[in-house]
Amino acid sequence: MSHSVELHKVGMTFGATRAVGDVSFNVEGGEFFSILGPSGCGKTTILRMIAGFLQPTEGRITIGGKDMAGLGPNQRPTAMIFQSLALFPLMPVWENIAFGLEARGASKAERRSKADELLKLIALEGYGDRMPGELSGGQRQRVAIARALAVEPQVLLLDEPLSALDLKLRQHMRAELRALQKRTGVTFIYITHDQSEALAMSDRIAVMSAGVLQQVGAPRELYDNPATPFVATFVGETNVVAGKATAVEAGIATVETGLGTMRGRAGPGVAAGQAVRLYVRPEALVPGGKGDNTLSATVERIDFEGAFALAHGRLADGSAMVASISSTDLGGAPAIGGSATFGFDTRHAVVLPDG
Amino acid sequence: MTATDRIARFLFAFYMVAFFVYLFAPLVIMGAATFNTSRFPTVTPWQGTTLQWFNELWNDRAMWQSVWTSMVIAFFVVLIALPVGTAAALILTSLHARARGFLYALMVSPLLTPGVVIGIATLVLWRQLGVGGGVFLIVVAQASFIICYVMLMVAARLQRFDRTQEEAALGLGASKVMVFRRILLPFLKPALIAAAFLAILQSVENYNTTLFVRGFDTPLTVFIATKVRTGLTPAVNALALIMIAITVIGAIAYEVARRRQAAAAAQRAA
Amino acid sequence: MAELYRRFGGGLSTIFVALVLMWLAGMVLAPNIMMVDYALRPNLPPAQIGGPNDVYSLDNVMYLANEAVHRSIFFKTIWASAFVAFATFVVCYPLAYWLAQHATPSQTAIALLALTIPFWINEVLRTLAWYIILAFRGPLNALLLSLGIIDEPMRWYGNGGVLAGMIYAYILFMLFPIYNAIESLEKAQIEAARDLGASTWRIHWRVVMPHAKAGIATGCVFTFMLAAGSYVAPALLGAPGSRWFTEIIYNWFFEGGDWNRGAAYALVLLVLCLVVVLVTLKLARVNLTDVAK
Numbered sequence: 001m002s003h004s005v006e007l008h009k010v011g012m013t014f015g016a017t018r019a020v021g022d023v024s025f026n027v028e029g030g031e032f033f034s035i036l037g038p039s040g041c042g043k044t045t046i047l048r049m050i051a052g053f054l055q056p057t058e059g060r061i062t063i064g065g066k067d068m069a070g071l072g073p074n075q076r077p078t079a080m081i082f083q084s085l086a087l088f089p090l091m092p093v094w095e096n097i098a099f100g101l102e103a104r105g106a107s108k109a110e111r112r113s114k115a116d117e118l119l120k121l122i123a124l125e126g127y128g129d130r131m132p133g134e135l136s137g138g139q140r141q142r143v144a145i146a147r148a149l150a151v152e153p154q155v156l157l158l159d160e161p162l163s164a165l166d167l168k169l170r171q172h173m174r175a176e177l178r179a180l181q182k183r184t185g186v187t188f189i190y191i192t193h194d195q196s197e198a199l200a201m202s203d204r205i206a207v208m209s210a211g212v213l214q215q216v217g218a219p220r221e222l223y224d225n226p227a228t229p230f231v232a233t234f235v236g237e238t239n240v241v242a243g244k245a246t247a248v249e250a251g252i253a254t255v256e257t258g259l260g261t262m263r264g265r266a267g268p269g270v271a272a273g274q275a276v277r278l279y280v281r282p283e284a285l286v287p288g289g290k291g292d293n294t295l296s297a298t299v300e301r302i303d304f305e306g307a308f309a310l311a312h313g314r315l316a317d318g319s320a321m322v323a324s325i326s327s328t329d330l331g332g333a334p335a336i337g338g339s340a341t342f343g344f345d346t347r348h349a350v351v352l353p354d355g
Numbered sequence: 356m357t358a359t360d361r362i363a364r365f366l367f368a369f370y371m372v373a374f375f376v377y378l379f380a381p382l383v384i385m386g387a388a389t390f391n392t393s394r395f396p397t398v399t400p401w402q403g404t405t406l407q408w409f410n411e412l413w414n415d416r417a418m419w420q421s422v423w424t425s426m427v428i429a430f431f432v433v434l435i436a437l438p439v440g441t442a443a444a445l446i447l448t449s450l451h452a453r454a455r456g457f458l459y460a461l462m463v464s465p466l467l468t469p470g471v472v473i474g475i476a477t478l479v480l481w482r483q484l485g486v487g488g489g490v491f492l493i494v495v496a497q498a499s500f501i502i503c504y505v506m507l508m509v510a511a512r513l514q515r516f517d518r519t520q521e522e523a524a525l526g527l528g529a530s531k532v533m534v535f536r537r538i539l540l541p542f543l544k545p546a547l548i549a550a551a552f553l554a555i556l557q558s559v560e561n562y563n564t565t566l567f568v569r570g571f572d573t574p575l576t577v578f579i580a581t582k583v584r585t586g587l588t589p590a591v592n593a594l595a596l597i598m599i600a601i602t603v604i605g606a607i608a609y610e611v612a613r614r615r616q617a618a619a620a621a622q623r624a625a
Numbered sequence: 626m627a628e629l630y631r632r633f634g635g636g637l638s639t640i641f642v643a644l645v646l647m648w649l650a651g652m653v654l655a656p657n658i659m660m661v662d663y664a665l666r667p668n669l670p671p672a673q674i675g676g677p678n679d680v681y682s683l684d685n686v687m688y689l690a691n692e693a694v695h696r697s698i699f700f701k702t703i704w705a706s707a708f709v710a711f712a713t714f715v716v717c718y719p720l721a722y723w724l725a726q727h728a729t730p731s732q733t734a735i736a737l738l739a740l741t742i743p744f745w746i747n748e749v750l751r752t753l754a755w756y757i758i759l760a761f762r763g764p765l766n767a768l769l770l771s772l773g774i775i776d777e778p779m780r781w782y783g784n785g786g787v788l789a790g791m792i793y794a795y796i797l798f799m800l801f802p803i804y805n806a807i808e809s810l811e812k813a814q815i816e817a818a819r820d821l822g823a824s825t826w827r828i829h830w831r832v833v834m835p836h837a838k839a840g841i842a843t844g845c846v847f848t849f850m851l852a853a854g855s856y857v858a859p860a861l862l863g864a865p866g867s868r869w870f871t872e873i874i875y876n877w878f879f880e881g882g883d884w885n886r887g888a889a890y891a892l893v894l895l896v897l898c899l900v901v902v903l904v905t906l907k908l909a910r911v912n913l914t915d916v917a918k
Contacts, residue, residue, distance in 0.1 A: 051526055052526075053522055053525075053526075072525065073522065073525040073526045074525045074526070074527075074528045074529055074530060078526070079526055079527060080522070080523070080526040082519050082522070082523055084517065084519055086517065086519040086520050086522065086523035087523075088520060088523075088524070088537075088538060090541045090542065091537075091541075099524065099527050099529070099537075100527035100528050100529075102529075102533075102537075103524075103527060103528040103529040103530065103533055104528060147527065148527070150527075151527055151528055363825065367719065367723070370719055370720075371720070371723075374716070374720055375739070377716075377793070378739070378740070378743060378793075378796070379739075379743070380758070381743070381751065381754030381755055381757075381758060381793065382742070382743055382746075382754065384754065384757060384758055384764055385750070385753070385754040385757060388757060395760075396757050397757055397760060397762065397763055397764065398764050399762065399763065399764045399767035400767075438644055439644045439645065439647070439648045442640070442641035442642075442644040442645050443644075443645045443648065445629070445633070445641055446629055446641055446642065446645055449626075449628045449629035449632055450626070450628070450629075451628075461649055461653070461654075462649070464653065465653055467846075467850060467898065467899065467902050468854075468895060468898070468899075469850060469851075469853060469854020469871075469894055469895065469898055470854050470855075470856075471854050471856055471871050471874060471875075471891065471894070472660070472854065472891045472892075472894060472895045472898075473656075475660060475874070475878070475887065475888060475891045476656030476657050476659065476660040476891075477652075477656045478878075479656070479659050479660050479663045479884060479888055480655055480656040480659040480660075482884075483659060495652060498648075498652065499648070499652035499653055499656070502648055502652075521632070530634070531632070531633055531634030531637065532634065532636065532637060535633060535637055556745065559747060560746075560747030560748050560749070561747075562747075562748055562749050562856065562857045563854060563855060563856045563857065563871070566856060566875070567875075567878065575747075576747055576748070576749040576857075579749050579750065579753060580749050580857060580860065580861065583753065583756060583861055587753075591750075591753065592757075595746060595750045595753070595754075598745075598746045598750070599742075599746055602742055602745040602746060603742060605745075606738050606741070606742055606745075609738070610734065610735070610738055613734070
């Protein structure tokens with residue numbers, strides 16, 4: 001089976017600025033694929049290149065095995081949902097939804113029946129004759145999705161479509177989007193700067209930073225096996241200890257740090273004698289010092305979050321540390337102001353080259 | 356309240372009264388003169404009340420002919436000015452800052468040119484091409500500056516246009532022509548309607564430019580101005596009164612509609 | 626231009642460019658160039674056109690410089706137009722200030738509506754109304770006589786009549802730019818100035834007017850230009866002693882039969898207006914983009 005969307009060494013330069021460089025990845029058919037990164041990392045540029053609003057200055061983009069070079073957005077099997085939604089304010093909802101069919105020369109009756117069908121799919125039956133301005137935020141969102149699905153695209157491109165909604169609605173729409181994607185089987189490429197959104201919804205995620213692709217992988221894989229320091233710190237919370245690798249054996253690196261010797265799984269490119277950093281998730285730190293490695297810290301405060309509490313502390317070298325303690329274990333929590341020891345297993349720590 | 360405050364208040368009130376008397380006295384007197392039997396339009400002395408001047412207006416073939424001429428001219432001016440003004444605004448917004456400044460200056464230059472000069476320039480050019488004054492030249496000369504107004508009004512509305520709508524339409528498979536017809540034109544419609552109104556108004560009221568290119572045709576403004584020399588009667592006032600009445604009714608209707616709309620919007624927001 | 630073609634595609638863009646080219650080249654530039662050509666050539670009988678005497682010279686412009694009557698009418702038109710602009714400003718400023726700073730929204734709406742009513746009927750009819758009011762046996766003289774302010778009717782046609790008619794005609798061109806400019810002034814600034822003990826006069830001179838400079842310049846420029854190029858008000862409300870430069874131009878075309886000299890006079894008027902407009906805008910540091918609102 002051919003990949004749904006394929007990017008091969010794609011680059012984009014605006015004048016003297018290189019917005020995106022040498023990006024390659026494949027998106028499988030029917031996949032929910034996210035591109036995650038802070039604003040300005042080039043993720044929107046990539047989306048606009050796939051959609052055809054921008055032509056890449058280097059490399060090649062294929063969709064369904066077909067090279068897209070030179071094709072405009074109206075000639076590609078993609079549909080895009082914009083951050084602002086860009087509903088047409090002067091057309092009733094049904095005309096909005098059927099706009100793509102109008103562009104393809106469908107008759108009015110055909111357009112109306114397809115619009116009604118889609119309105120049913122998004123649970124807005126009977127809203128066809130309203131104007132977009134009369135709808136709530138969530139309803140407008142769904143209309144934008146229906147409008148994009150109406151043209152039966154191979155690939156649906158979503159540019160942070162949930163960012164304008166409030167938290168509760170956003171969480172609701174996440175589930176709805178995910179369900180819709182499974183039901184329709186359309187490939188989704190989803191842009192977001194919100195890592196929890198990406199982790200919750202995606203089959204796979206591409207992480208971008210400063211125009212460079214950092215890593216592509218399933219959410220668990222990114223979280224557990226970050227390939228670069230950027231991914232390690234951007235996806236989820238983490239603690240960092242700097243040091244020098246003294247040995248790498250059977251995938252385990254031994255690191256000499258200012259806080260003692262520690263061991264963790266060696267990430268790609270780690271070799272003995274190298275300056276490295278060791279990353280440990282807050283939930284891997286266990287108070288009381290059980291585990292292969294230990295860290296001592298002065299506990300400054302404990303923030304109770306419900307299911308768990310976050311213990312914020314300071315390490316001997318002055319850097320900050322955070323450990324997550326399950327609510328059920330709070331009895332054994334360290335005292336505030338006192339010194340405490342946290343332990344972690346070697347398999348829960350990752351060592352990556354510095355820089 | 357101090358004495359100077361009181362004096363200032365009084366002076367301001369006096370100014371306001373004087374201003375609005377200045378503004379409306381001409382209209383009132385012109386309207387009132389319609390009902391005076393005096394052959395020369397005036398209100399002093401009042402020689403008797405009559406409706407005969409409406410009758411005279413009704414039977415004044417030459418006057419209606421000139422109204423018709425003005426309407427024909429206005430129609431063609433709108434026909435030219437709307438598309439050209441819209442095209443000019445679209446080109447202007449698609450240019451980079453440097454080129455835009457120059458083109459903009461060229462585009463608004465007719466507004467800063469005295470009307471008589473526009474008429475003269477048009478006249479001498481077309482005489483060279485063997486075309487004399489008349490309805491055609493009036494349309495050409497008027498359109499050359501009325502296009503500026505259309506351009507400015509369309510450009511002002513374009514500034515509020517959300518370009519992602521164009522992208523959304525393209526992304527859904529629309530051709531560029533369809534994007535223009537279904538997305539951009541409907542958005543510009545209110546500005547185009549307002550511009551058409553203004554264009555008609557400017558065309559019908561124009562005198563300075565028209566005077567030089569009219570040839571042997573006589574639009575309304577020229578007709579009235581000529582009447583002053585050849586024998587003015589209150590029939591002209593009757594025409595003016597009808598125009599004032601239409602204006603006032605239109606203005607009131609507009610204000611009522613605006614208030615109703617504002618109230619409806621407030622209700623929806625609540 | 627590339628952006629235009631990318632946005633609208635080849636067909637539409639070509640139509641747009643063709644339309645605008647027709648306008649700017651055919652209806653704006655070509656007529657003015659032809660007018661300059663006319664202005665610089667002598668007025669010759671048809672047989673001699675293109676002959677040895679048909680050479681460019683400044684004779685037509687020099688004729689204006691040397692003809693005492695025309696010259697004085699020209700300068701009079703300039704200063705009278707400047708005076709019209711100033712007088713219109715004086716008439717409009719207090720109302721513009723009140724509308725922008727003190728009136729309630731509904732007062733403003735009604736006042737603006739009332740202001741536009743006279744301007745929906747055309748300039749000739751507006752001038753005609755003044756022609757009726759200012760007539761020798763007209764209502765103004767009748768009113769002043771009955772109040773005992775004058776003993777015998779005055780002749781208003783002439784400078785006074787032209788001034789009254791022109792101010793009336795150009796009120797909106799002055800009022801709206803100033804109103805827009807003052808509206809953007811924060812009330813707090815005026816209150817602060819008052820709080821610091823500034824007199825009303827000083828507040829206007831030092832706070833409001835500098836803030837509204839662009840609007841005032843725009844209004845004055847437009848009023849000056851319209852006044853200098855006006856034909857109908859001097860023709861209807863003037864007297865033999867108050868002739869306007871546009872009337873001289875008209876006579877060259879339709880009575881004197883010397884289009885070349887008429888074109889030269891028109892050219893002088895155009896150059897003068899452009900110089901005044903550009904210098905005023907430069908002095909007030911107003912951009913052309915801000916003028917046309």
